[in-house]
Structure formats: structure tokens, C-alpha cells
Amino acid sequence: MAYIHRELERKFLKMSSFFKAVLVTGARQVGKTTMLRHLSEGTGRTYVSLDNAIVRDLAKSDPVLFFQTYKPPILIDEVQKAPELFEQIKIICDGSEEKGLIWLTGSQQYGMMKRVRETLAGRVGILELFSLSQREKSGCLFGSELDLSFAALQSRQALTPKNDITEVFKHIWEGGMPQVLGVDEELRGDYFNSYVDTYLMRDVAEAGGITDAVRFRKFLLACAALVAEQVNYATLAEAADISQPTAKEWLRVLEGLHIVYLLQPYYNNALKRLSKAPKLYFCDTGLCSYLSMWLTPDVLMKGAASGHFYENYVVMELVKYYAYAKNKANITYYRDSNAKEIDVFIEENGVVHPLEIKKSANPDKREVKKFSVLDSATLERGTGGIVCMCEAPIPIDEKNCFIPSNLL
Numbered sequence: 001m002a003y004i005h006r007e008l009e010r011k012f013l014k015m016s017s018f019f020k021a022v023l024v025t026g027a028r029q030v031g032k033t034t035m036l037r038h039l040s041e042g043t044g045r046t047y048v049s050l051d052n053a054i055v056r057d058l059a060k061s062d063p064v065l066f067f068q069t070y071k072p073p074i075l076i077d078e079v080q081k082a083p084e085l086f087e088q089i090k091i092i093c094d095g096s097e098e099k100g101l102i103w104l105t106g107s108q109q110y111g112m113m114k115r116v117r118e119t120l121a122g123r124v125g126i127l128e129l130f131s132l133s134q135r136e137k138s139g140c141l142f143g144s145e146l147d148l149s150f151a152a153l154q155s156r157q158a159l160t161p162k163n164d165i166t167e168v169f170k171h172i173w174e175g176g177m178p179q180v181l182g183v184d185e186e187l188r189g190d191y192f193n194s195y196v197d198t199y200l201m202r203d204v205a206e207a208g209g210i211t212d213a214v215r216f217r218k219f220l221l222a223c224a225a226l227v228a229e230q231v232n233y234a235t236l237a238e239a240a241d242i243s244q245p246t247a248k249e250w251l252r253v254l255e256g257l258h259i260v261y262l263l264q265p266y267y268n269n270a271l272k273r274l275s276k277a278p279k280l281y282f283c284d285t286g287l288c289s290y291l292s293m294w295l296t297p298d299v300l301m302k303g304a305a306s307g308h309f310y311e312n313y314v315v316m317e318l319v320k321y322y323a324y325a326k327n328k329a330n331i332t333y334y335r336d337s338n339a340k341e342i343d344v345f346i347e348e349n350g351v352v353h354p355l356e357i358k359k360s361a362n363p364d365k366r367e368v369k370k371f372s373v374l375d376s377a378t379l380e381r382g383t384g385g386i387v388c389m390c391e392a393p394i395p396i397d398e399k400n401c402f403i404p405s406n407l408l
Helices: 008-016 032-039 053-061 063-069 085-094 110-119 134-138 150-157 165-174 185-208 213-225 233-240 244-256 285-291 297-302 306-324 365-377
Strands: 021-025 046-049 074-077 102-106 124-128 260-263 279-282 330-335 341-348 351-357 384-388 400-404
Touching (some): 008 306, 021 032, 134 165, 134 306, 165 297, 165 306, 185 213, 185 244, 185 285, 213 233, 213 279, 213 285, 233 244, 244 260, 260 306, 279 285, 279 306, 351 365, 365 384, 365 400
Parallel strands (some): 074 102
Antiparallel strands (some): 260 279, 341 351
């Protein structure tokens, strides 16, 4: 299969020229190793995987001998399996002026990230890779920064085919795991089934001590059923027959393993009585549609949950974009005690860009009236609008447009 260029490559190479060590984290199977091996082709960089038991034993028992055997510059895969290496990595970084000496990948967040931050502070750049975005799959990586003004959206429109709902739902249903691209329904089902049974069950046992596979699967299914809704621990606990504190802990483990993404509510002192609960999304919509038993893209598109899946897709495209972009932004959602909700706030340089998400190709433009909550809060409001299935950007007023979702 041909290599698919990742948007994170640019940022990774920049970090590698600045830091002595760079760590790429992310869920299993999203393509971390593939990307780094591609970037190290022809450079003579040593590759070593800690999935290999003999190599792992050496790393754990004698880190000094490990680095004498496998000399930097080096790419170490699945570094969370031998945290004993971090102290030696620190010594190597401190003893050399060379940048990008050590490239690392790691799938698990918890203990590893704590050790990394304690041991390698100031020496390591940390990046996160998600499963493939729609932009990466279509090979259309917009060179420019995301700008929600009408003129900027129009110039993006010229670079890509028109928004098409069957294509969008094919992407949502298939998801972005590189191994399931283009495979049939049977193989896709088998892939996700083994992904849950092998990787996920093993990782949740290691990361959170969760050994009750039956209840955990019920918990996963309950999460998939609540996609794009506010987290309700009582509902999750009841579905899996566990206590609410356990549900909270299990969700934290899933978030740490990059299986789910919790979109935090917007908070501002000027806006009182705001919701405190995050909204639940899946990092990969393919896994979520598998867990929800949507057997084809068409059934998913016509199903009762299609609007929620579309919202999940749009939110994750934005999350992925800002994870790889030059500019950082804070992505939240807004909900007050009157249940007035705005799907996404993108806060960048002190300016808030409000977005509504609608699966329709012709949504009601009056939706943007909700954005007036920002005027009462003395927040600087930038361009925004309604992200939807329209085929081209259309202005609503001077601040808002209908935004085709494939332009994000």
C-alpha cells in the first residue's frame, strides 16, 4: 500500500531539529511507527521495537548496554514498555549537542507521560498522532492556516472536490485506521473486533487495572451509544453494571489511551451558569460505528444517530487539524443552564470563533442567532458559522458563513 503523507510530518521534523528527543503518542495502530520509519528512510537511523521480548528484557535490565548495542540516532518503538530507558535517554541527551538523536513512539499515556515529564523535562518534544483525517485520506492537505472567513473558504474550495454526503459517511463509517482503508465489511469487522479484544483489553488492564472484560465491553458500547452527548456517568455506570466512580475512572483510562475524546465545556467568568460536563466523542469514528453495529455507510447515513456521528466527525477533524497546525487553539463547546448550546468554540489569540454543526445541506441560517451570547460577554468574536453538507461556502452575514465540512 502506498504511503499516506501525514499532516504531523511538518511539525515532527521541526521539533526534531529543535529537541534532542521527540516522542509521538497516540492510540495503537494509527500509524506512528509507519510515519517515523518513512521519515527516517535513508538516514541510517537505527530502528528497534520493544515489542520484541529479548530487546525489551535488555532495555529493562541494562539500559546502558541497550544503548551500546543500539546506538543513536535511534527510533525506539513502544517505549512505554521499558520506562527504565528514560534515565539513560536523559544522560545521552545531556552528553550531546546533537538534535533529534532519539525518536520515540508510545501508545499508553498514564505512567509513561508522568515519567517522561519528570525525567526528560526540557529535552523532549511531545506530539500526538490521531487516525487519518479526511484530508489525509483524500491527499488534499491545504497549505494555508484554517481561516473561517468567506474569502479564505472560497480559495480552499478551489483545491478540493465538492462536499458529498456519501463520501463523508463512507469516511465516517470506515474511520482512519490505516489498516482498514479500502477493505470490505467482513475484514473491517474482524479488524475492529480483534482491536478491541487484543490491544484494547490488554491496554486497559495495564493502564487501569481493568480485568472485567464483559463489563468493560458493555461500557464501551454505552460510550458509543452516547456519542456527541454530554457525559452522563449514571447512564454509563448503569449500562455496564458498575459504580459511578468506576465509570469515571474507566472513561479516564479510555481518554488516556486516545480511544475517546472529551470536549470540555467553555468556561468564562463573564458567562455565568455554564455546564460543567464534557461531551463525549470517539477519536476514530470507524471504531465507534463498529461498536454501534452500523453495518454499512448507507445504513449509518440514514440511521437515527447520523447527526451525532456527523458532529463527531467534524469535531475530530478540527481537533486533528489543531494538533498538527502551527497555531494552537482551545476547542470547547458552550452550554448554559437554559440548555442553550453552541457546538464548538474555537478560541485562538483571544478571539472566539463559534460554530454550529448540522448534517443538512441547507440548514436554517437562524441558528447563528445563538452566537449573540458572545456579545453580552464582551468576548471578541471572530468569523464562524454553520458547518454542514453544503457544496460551497455561502455567506450568512458579515461574520458567518455556511461552511462545507470538507474544507476544515
